[in-house]
């Protein structure tokens with residue numbers, strides 16, 4: 001689409017949203033709007049509503065003036081925005097990541113804050129084939145995990161270092177969120193862990209870029225736990241400074 005033909009910045013934004021929906025593959029090009037509206041699946045309905053909204057603006061008479069689209073319009077209507085969800089960012093069975101997620105849950109509980117854990121090890125084995133792109137909304141197990149994300153207000157991502165970055169499965173999971181993203185305008189804290197010296201510093205940076213692209217607010221205080229075998233034993237952080245930094249981060253997340 002040629003943006004030069006569209007002068008109003010708001011209209012350009014709307015066109016970009018429409019193009020993105022199509023590009024993302026969440027809306028197959030050959031499905032008409034009324035067909036989309038009949039589909040009985042919440043994320044698809046959201047997309048259908050957003051699509052209808054985009055269409056209504058595109059088709060509105062000029063005299064009606066533009067209603068400036070805001071990102072909040074594009075947020076999930078089924079989000080309860082109440083719960084903190086701790087995402088264990090790998091699907092590796094018996095991971096250290098899930099242990100750290102439980103540690104963080106206990107930490108939040110010590111601050112009188114309940115939370116829930118979403119473990120990527122619970123992802124359906126075939127989700128990259130059965131739940132993404134044109135198959136969005138087709139896999140009920142994935143839909144349930146998607147809806148946990150949609151219904152959460154804040155997140156803690158525990159992110160292990162895999163080959164100097166964050167795990168590919170975490171990116172695939174994020175790619176499976178409906179678009180515009182259910183993460184937009186929400187808040188999160190990041191915890192990086194590794195066996196080596198870096199505590200996934202670079203992976204947290206990579207992941208921050210992805211989350212920022214989706215409009216998510218990432219808490220500046222990122223915590224890294226390097227040398228996990230020494231620093232995380234029996235479900236506890238052994239290094240006093242790191243333990244203090246994690247506690248500081250949890251407090252900041254609650255105030256975020």
Ligand SMILES: Cc1cc2nc3c(=O)[nH]c(=O)nc-3n(C[C@H](O)[C@H](O)[C@H](O)COP(=O)(O)O)c2cc1C
Pocket residue numbers: 090092094095096097098160161162163164165193194195196197198228
């Ligand atoms: C596929 C893979 C790649 C990894 N790459 C790195 C790495 O680049 N640097 C590092 O320090 N540790 C690396 N690790 C070790 C993990 O970061 C470390 O074990 C982490 O504390 C917990 O990972 P887990 O949740 O899979 O148990 C890697 C582990 C796996 C399984």
